[in-house]
Amino acid sequence: MSQEIAQTYLHELNEIQRQAVLASDGPVMVIAGPGSGKTRVLTFKIAHLIKLGVAPWNILALTFTNKAAREMKDRIEKVVGSVANRVWAGTFHSLFARILRVEAQHIGFPNDFSIYDTTDSKSLVTEIIKSLGLNTKNYPNGLVRSRISSAKSNLITPKMYAVNEDLMSQDRMGNRPMIQVIYQKYVDKCKQAGAMDFDDLLLNMFKLLYQVPEIRTKYQSQFRYVLVDEFQDTNYLQYEILKLLSQYEGSEENVCIVGDDAQSIYSFRGATIENILQFETDYKNVQVYKLEQNYRSTNYIVEAANQVINHNKRQIQKKIWTEKDGGEKIKLIKAMTDTEEGKRIADSIVEHKNRFNVSNSDIAILYRTNSQSRIFEEYLRRYNLPYVIFGGLSFYQRKEIKDLIAYFRLAVNLDDNEAFKRVINFPKRGIGKTTVDQLLQLADDNEMSIMQALSAIEFKGRARTKLVEFVKMIHAFRAKITTMTAYEAACLIARKSGITELYKNEGSMESMNRLENINSLLDGIQEFVEDDLIEDGEEYNQDRSLAKYLQGISLMTDQDNEENDNDSITLMSTHAAKGLEYRSVFVVGLEENLFPSYMSLSDPAQIDEERRLFYVAITRAEEYLTLSYANTRYQYGSVRNNEPSRFIEEIPVDNYDAIITMRNPDRFAEPKSLGGLRAPRIQKKLDYIDPENFNPVPSHKLKEGMKVLHLRFGKGEIISIDESKIATIEFYDLVENQEKRIALRYAKLEIIE
DNA sequence: CGCAGGCACCACGTG
DNA sequence: GGTGCCTGCG
Numbered sequence: 001m002s003q004e005i006a007q008t009y010l011h012e013l014n015e016i017q018r019q020a021v022l023a024s025d026g027p028v029m030v031i032a033g034p035g036s037g038k039t040r041v042l043t044f045k046i047a048h049l050i051k052l053g054v055a056p057w058n059i060l061a062l063t064f065t066n067k068a069a070r071e072m073k074d075r076i077e078k079v080v081g082s083v084a085n086r087v088w089a090g091t092f093h094s095l096f097a098r099i100l101r102v103e104a105q106h107i108g109f110p111n112d113f114s115i116y117d118t119t120d121s122k123s124l125v126t127e128i129i130k131s132l133g134l135n136t137k138n139y140p141n142g143l144v145r146s147r148i149s150s151a152k153s154n155l156i157t158p159k160m161y162a163v164n165e166d167l168m169s170q171d172r173m174g175n176r177p178m179i180q181v182i183y184q185k186y187v188d189k190c191k192q193a194g195a196m197d198f199d200d201l202l203l204n205m206f207k208l209l210y211q212v213p214e215i216r217t218k219y220q221s222q223f224r225y226v227l228v229d230e231f232q233d234t235n236y237l238q239y240e241i242l243k244l245l246s247q248y249e250g251s252e253e254n255v256c257i258v259g260d261d262a263q264s265i266y267s268f269r270g271a272t273i274e275n276i277l278q279f280e281t282d283y284k285n286v287q288v289y290k291l292e293q294n295y296r297s298t299n300y301i302v303e304a305a306n307q308v309i310n311h312n313k314r315q316i317q318k319k320i321w322t323e324k325d326g327g328e329k330i331k332l333i334k335a336m337t338d339t340e341e342g343k344r345i346a347d348s349i350v351e352h353k354n355r356f357n358v359s360n361s362d363i364a365i366l367y368r369t370n371s372q373s374r375i376f377e378e379y380l381r382r383y384n385l386p387y388v389i390f391g392g393l394s395f396y397q398r399k400e401i402k403d404l405i406a407y408f409r410l411a412v413n414l415d416d417n418e419a420f421k422r423v424i425n426f427p428k429r430g431i432g433k434t435t436v437d438q439l440l441q442l443a444d445d446n447e448m449s450i451m452q453a454l455s456a457i458e459f460k461g462r463a464r465t466k467l468v469e470f471v472k473m474i475h476a477f478r479a480k481i482t483t484m485t486a487y488e489a490a491c492l493i494a495r496k497s498g499i500t501e502l503y504k505n506e507g508s509m510e511s512m513n514r515l516e517n518i519n520s521l522l523d524g525i526q527e528f529v530e531d532d533l534i535e536d537g538e539e540y541n542q543d544r545s546l547a548k549y550l551q552g553i554s555l556m557t558d559q560d561n562e563e564n565d566n567d568s569i570t571l572m573s574t575h576a577a578k579g580l581e582y583r584s585v586f587v588v589g590l591e592e593n594l595f596p597s598y599m600s601l602s603d604p605a606q607i608d609e610e611r612r613l614f615y616v617a618i619t620r621a622e623e624y625l626t627l628s629y630a631n632t633r634y635q636y637g638s639v640r641n642n643e644p645s646r647f648i649e650e651i652p653v654d655n656y657d658a659i660i661t662m663r664n665p666d667r668f669a670e671p672k673s674l675g676g677l678r679a680p681r682i683q684k685k686l687d688y689i690d691p692e693n694f695n696p697v698p699s700h701k702l703k704e705g706m707k708v709l710h711l712r713f714g715k716g717e718i719i720s721i722d723e724s725k726i727a728t729i730e731f732y733d734l735v736e737n738q739e740k741r742i743a744l745r746y747a748k749l750e751i752i753e
Numbered sequence: 754c755g756c757a758g759g760c761a762c763c764a765c766g767t768g
Numbered sequence: 769g770g771t772g773c774c775t776g777c778g
Contacts, residue, residue: 093768268765269768369764391767556768576767
């Protein structure tokens with residue numbers, strides 16, 4: 001190793017980190033506590049390999065989120081330049097999908113296979129349950145899918161399931177003996193549709209490597225170095241794939257796994273810490289490095305985290321420490337209601353900004369469930385604090401977007417039944433439920449996709465002419481997508497399908513919104529077409545077809561689009577926060593039944609997982625950590641009382657800001673007004689409207705010229721009301737877009753004069 | 754037979 | 769608050 005390399009980046013590492021980076025050959029396991037420079041080690045390690053002369057495309061780096069992959073690539077690029085783009089870095093799902101696009105024919109799938117997302121998979125399962133004459137009471141969709149998913153993740157085929165006495169007797173005892181039959185049918189139907197669900201992307205990658213020796217050899221020899229981030233989140237199937245890729249005759253087993261057992265939070269989707277323990281047995285002479293120095297957080301936070309995680313029995317021994325002494329103690333906010341919690345958090349944020357000079361982008365609010373975001377959203381809006389929400393309903397999950405994309409999918413893959421079901425009568429073209437049911441039956445009886453059945457068998461129903469028209473249209477689209485660019489084809493489909501026209505004619509606020517979303521999708525497609533370089537492993541791919549575009553987006557999530565570049569507060573689930581850090585973190589909703597979740601209360605192992613999740617949450621904070629809970633909360637349509645979360649007490653009292661006794665639930669003092677500081681006004685603060693004292697009036701009482709009050713936007717004046725009962729209202733306190741168009745049908749407005 | 758509106762039921766986390 | 773199913777009407 002040359003002197004020059006050492007000077008460029010190795011000095012930025014501590015001793016253990018450096019050893020881990022330099023251990024380029026053979027199996028390596030890095031146990032990395034939160035904030036210990038894990039990503040730094042991974043990226044420097046890859047950069048180091050490239051500097052040593054390893055070709056970038058011989059390196060496979062697997063992550064769990066697109067975000068982590070992108071960050072990794074960016075950081076490698078900083079060290080070695082644009083050649084970093086040729087590293088195979090990405091999520092398990094996206095990289096395997098890419099490989100399957102090339103190799104799918106070896107396992108009996110078309111190369112332009114569709115990817116079924118959760119909605120598609122749900123819909124297919126429901127269809128099957130019904131077709132078997134079962135009801136969804138006995139066979140809840142979620143349960144069936146989780147049985148199927150877990151079977152796949154453990155490499156249990158439907159046939160193996162049928163002879164697995166454990167699984168079958170579990171199903172019998174649960175009075176659901178038909179799950180195996182549903183599973184078999186689900187697999188058959190996916191195959192027929194040329195579709196893979198998320199689990200199949202992994203499963204089929206495994207099959208490909210396992211069943212086709214020359215393919216196995218091809219990828220084994222290509223991926224000379226394999227690295228896995230967040231290894232504690234891998235499931236059995238993922239680990240088996242990793243072993244297939246890295247363990248073979250004559251291999252040096254250059255595999256490096258990085259993880260932290262204390263941050264394993266995905267057991268619900270089959271992740272197992274066993275993999276970490278197993279690694280040392282499966283590979284010979286594993287070099288183990290433990291990164292224990294935390295560079296992120298102050299001692300109060302690190303100490304709290306250590307104490308909390310100590311309540312978990314099973315774990316790899318390590319002691320996280322930091323040199324950052326002093327700092328602020330942890331604050332605890334106790335609220336009576338969930339609404340009050342929202343207000344108090346917003347107040348506290350304002351105080352933070354003023355007292356500690358933190359900017360919005362330094363702040364994150366973390367919650368257990370995405371549905372908690374709404375209240376915080378409302379208060380932040382009222383206080384004029386900009387925010388971004390990660391997670392929740394993704395752009396690609398919106399109805400109008402899914403519908404248009406379903407047309408794309410169907411045109412690319414005629415057998416994609418889920419896409420077919422979605423668009424056959426949208427926009428309305430007089431093909432109703434009865435016809436669709438008949439079609440499904442027809443296809444099922446003949447073991448064909450619907451499109452195949454339609455072209456092979458004369459359909460006798462009343463809707464025949466309309467069906468012929470529909471099929472013609474889809475075939476016309478299909479012809480266009482091979483000759484046109486993605487953008488041209490997408491515009492044509494949006495128009496000819498009747499989707500844009502439908503929303504234009506409707507003219508409501510909601511439709512306009514949808515139209516806008518469709519336009520942003522089209523804009524995105526245009527960008528895709530105009531982008532002159534697409535990173536694609538070894539080659540810069542020149543394909544600008546709609547099919548190619550579909551491949552790119554099918555595994556995208558919202559988090560891949562939203563950039564927090566305009567100084568906003570971040571709101572997200574604790575799961576989504578893993579790997580991120582903020583100067584000031586608010587962990588909210590710390591109540592029994594919520595965090596820990598009510599789903600976990602009966603199972604100690606699941607409580608441990610909730611605790612690890614809490615551990616992840618608090619270790620996101622660099623300087624300021626605030627915890628909060630509410631005594632009562634609106635849940636499932638009624639008010640519920642919850643005890644404060646057990647996790648609050650697991651942090652020693654010394655780490656808290658206020659002196660409090662830890663015995664009874666009322667022990668937690670109201671946060672003191674600190675140093676006489678008052679929550680100052682920032683920008684134009686909207687008046688706080690108490691939802692309890694808010695009295696909206698029926699819409700017919702609203703007239704032009706009235707002064708009204710809106711929960712979110714505050715005071716305003718009705719400028720006009722048009723014939724479709726859309727009011728244009730000017731809101732005085734909004735900084736931007738003072739005028740809003742509000743559909744009176746839905747609006748809740750109080751008259752103030 | 755198709756459609757709109759009403760209504761029950763559901764909601765943990767992710768690719 | 770969203771959505772998928774059911775019902776009664778055209």
